[in-house]
Amino acid sequence: MISEAKPILLRVEGASVAFGGQTVLDRVDLTVASGRIVTVVGPNGAGKSTLLRLALGLVVPASGSVFRAPAVVGYVPQRLNVERILPLSVHRFLAMAVPEVVPSRRLDEALGQLGAGHVLRRQVAELSGGELQRVLLARAVLRRPGLLVLDEPVGGVDMAAQAEIYDLIANLAHRDGVGVLMVSHDLHVVMAATDDVVCLNRHVCCAGHPEAVGRHPEYLALFGPKAAGSLAIYTHAHDHGHLADGSVLPLGDGHQHGPDCRHG
């Protein structure tokens, strides 16, 4: 790999977010560069979705800063509720994602890539959870984004297809140079292709490169040999625990503050 400096697409610096006096994010730092995949992991209520919404400019930080390069953004929200009373075909929903008129062939391609070519004429409100997820991904890809922001991109998608979707995301990043920021619901299973993992629990507990351990026989059995390269166990040592409210609980010798640590 050539070690040239990749352009920064997103930089969050010391950003805090509070809702109604409750701190949801505490002095969070995050950088996404072109061609890099950054995965955010953490327990429920850790502020993962809020961090993504902050990155997208949908939430304003109380303090700190968010820099976003002028790139096209593709966003896959955690869930989307389309009322049944809104007549909206998948075709139209996809076409809405881009300002110009898109040829149907391109819509077909985008859906086909995600194994959802058959739903083009269906109504959005009638899709299953997994189908809707694929349509949302196709829609984000259709925008030819510079930055992809994905909130649990494989939620509700069957196991066999999950690995394919992760491969597609890895291709977009490493072949086309798309910067990817995504949330993974699962603390243990993240992509081998993930370049940086951010462990979040209101503050950034730790961040760094995942260790690929994807040769586990149980994972091979579960996902098949093709998926072995895509899935890995992310292991790292925590030097602190968390109380039920998310505050830091020192373990052993207590939390060893790193050079960048600004909490506690």
Added chain:
Amino acid sequence: MDEFLLRAVSAGIGLALVAGPLGCFVVWRRMAYFGDALAHAALLGIVAGLLLGTAPIFGVVGVCVAAALILAGLQADRRLSSDAVLGILAHGALALGLVLLSGMERVRVDLMGWLFGDILAVSWADAVLVWGGAVLVLALLRLHWRALVAMAVDEDLARVEGHDVGRARLVLMLLVAVAVAAAMKVVGVMLVTAMLVIPAAAARRLARTPEQMAVFASAAGVAAVAAGLAGSWRYDTPSGPSIVVAAVALFVLSRLLPQRN
């Protein structure tokens, strides 16, 4: 046809044309209670108009627009559920309007007319006002259509894709406020939301795109106005409720059609 009936039909059709697309957004975005709240608050506008010595319709438009702005502000603050906010505003304003109205001894107001509409009493000036407003509302809807539809699907996605969601939301609230004020004259406070919701719901079965639903809703509204007024004329029934009954009949008929996809 008598002239007053002609006036009534023309004002009713003007209103129905606007209520179609606006009503679609009301059902897509679950704003039915919002429309209802504005209609209730509008009674306060009648009192305001009387106190200021202007035509009641100006008071109604003013109060509806003010209420829409207050609601937009309150809904940004998520500590109160919007249901509760709407309930407080709707019934608070309605009650205040009735209390103030009872204190104005020297003014005689046709309360039943405002509550249930009196389309047969519209003047040519009213009809011109309705049509002028209708053209303005349709033009604004056309201008903001892409953003409004994107927002109806999902506000976050719309914002990420570069639509000015804040402005579109404000435009929609103000347009609904204007339509509610106009519809009060036709069907009255109690039935205003019906003119928005029922034709849109009746149009759903036939529509495959948002645009089709908007156009079919306008058509359903025009048909309901025509049928309701004809029935009212023939059987001497109150005009506003007759229009709403016709709209409901159209909705029931639409349910008998197979769903188009």
